[in-house]
Amino acid sequence: MHFRWLAVDPQGKKQRGTLSADSERHARQQLRDRQFKPLTIAACRTPRSRRGLPxxxxxxxxxxxxxxxxxxxxxxxxxxxxxxxxxxxxxxxxxxxxxxxxxxxxxxxxxxxxxxxxxxxxxxxxxxxxxxxxxxxxxxxxxxxxxEKTQQLKSKLLQAMLYPLLLTVVALVVVMILLTAVVPEVVSQFSHMQQDLPASTRLLMTLSELAQRWGVLTLGIVMGLVVSCRFALRQPARRKRWHQHCLRLPVMGPVVLNLNLARYSRTLSILASSAVPLLDSMAIAAAVLSNDFVRERLQQAAERVREGVTLTQALTESALLPPMMRHMIASGEQSGELNQMLTRVADIQDQSFISKMTLALGLFEPLLIVVMAAVVLFIILAILQPLLQLNSLTG
Incomplete structure (x- = not known):
């Protein structure tokens, strides 16, 4: 229980505050042990907020x-x-x-x-x-x-992803507006033509009709699938398999791995330099990772260290670390400068993560622009072809 108290301190000044005690009698005894003279003691609610701080x-x-x-x-x-x-x-x-x-x-x-x-x-x-x-x-x-370094890394990641995400949303919205509002008004003029329409125009008309009839339903299905996937990934086994699959992706896999390795090495270096035992440091460093598959491998490495294996050998057996990271940790372990070497490894992994993330987004942005341009070009050609045929017939 928590108690709010008012008491006189040894200097004769009134002091107030709260304390934790089993009973009011216990609270009075605590104040007397501190040479305070209790005036009033009253039970109160626990003075703690269970919400996090920014x-x-x-x-x-x-x-x-x-x-x-x-x-x-x-x-x-x-x-x-x-x-x-x-x-x-x-x-x-x-x-x-x-x-x-x-x-x-x-x-x-x-x-x-x-x-x-x-x-x-x-x-x-x-x-x-x-x-x-x-x-x-x-x-x-x-x-x-x-x-602060963790927050800076998150900010860089958010800033790097903001423009591609915004570009993707705008592209999808533009295509949907074209298919549901613009294209139907234009292609409706072709329905009176006495000749067959080009294949591209017929395909565009079909896509426009589907977007008008089933667009809302498709959007609902997609959102339902997203929610279902989130619920499915709450199961540890499925989430671990998904995280393992993410590491195999061509571009994003190395980015995800570098992010987790950078966080692991940074946390491990901070804990080791603070005199936290190595096994505890490895357990805590693995617990802060976001990828379940990587976390499990590094937890297994901690168990191998508990069995007497060196840190370098245990991390090598995890098959996650790049060669340079393994050699640097081995060098630090042999020279007795493991903390400093882990800090350097963390800096290198941070830089590697940023460079790989920049490369991935640098490839995604022009690819999205090319795809968007191809879609718009297809729509324009599908509309222009019947008009050109009509002009040639009229001529």
Whole structure:
């Protein structure tokens, strides 16, 4: 249970806050243990929001906390200062709850563990390692840097995909308007011709008729298939087979693999440099991946390391890593500079992902333009051919 309290501190000042206790008597005892004189104690609802924080707010909060802790400010005081300057209710509520739990004797890792919807396993493991090693401020800085790099990568991916997606939607809308609104008005003039129409014109008329009659139904069927696929992919076995198939695609397969390997190596380097045990680091790094097939292979690699195999050999057996990545990890493992080498590998994989993504989108955009031009050219030719025949007959 949570209790809201008002008490007098050892300096004679009134203080108020919330704490977690089994009963009101237990809450009073906790206050007395801190040399506080309780005035009022009342049960209250759990002061925590189960909604997540926006990514920017979380990164800024972590970086500000790292700055305050590096200035040798006590952790509880740092959390209190951040809560006082918070502009959003959710962030203020979260910081006040963390501050109260730290005051009650919990570590920061234990406090953030109560908020899995906000703090991922990576955050919790790194904070615990930072507190155990006495380097919490450095770990928090690394977390903020990692989160910013992840967000930058997502932003680049979104920006790169925005134009092709918009182009695709516009192309489909234009074709549908042509088939359902423009073409019927034009080709209706050909119905009175006494000669056979060209094959392209007949095909266009058929497509236009189908679009008018079955366009809405087809759209509904497509949307139903999309929803059905999403429900089907909720089953782990089917989702893993689909993710495995995605890796075999000609252009997008390498992009997806590079994205997951970049995330894995970056997470592994951050955790290893924060004194998190290697096996725990591998488990957490695999858990943050988006491709189930890659995640399972790398989890199997962690099991091989648990059995006594070297990291390089275990990752080689996964058959996922490119040769350069394997050689760099092997070099870092042999020289004792695995953390630095993992960071370099992560940078290389990020660059490889961006270059492959740029190449894939660079191929897709002109291909879409060519297809769109071919469709429009077909429509124009299908309309012009009967007109040319009519002109030749008239002449």
């Amino acid at each position: 990514h920017r707010e979380l990164v800024l909060m972590i970086r500000q906390l790292a700055t305050l802790v590096s200035a040798r400010l006590p952790l509880a005081q740092s959390l209190q200062a951040l809560a006082a300057q918070s502009e959003t209710p959710r962030q203020k509520q979260l910081l006040e709850a963390l501050h109260q739990q730290v005051l009650n004797g919990s570590s920061l890792a234990e406090a953030v563990a109560d908020y899995p919807e906000i703090f991922s396993p990576l955050y919790r493991a790194m904070i615990a390692a930072g507190e155990a090693s006495g380097k919490l401020e450095r770990v928090l800085e690394q977390l903020a840097d990692y989160s």
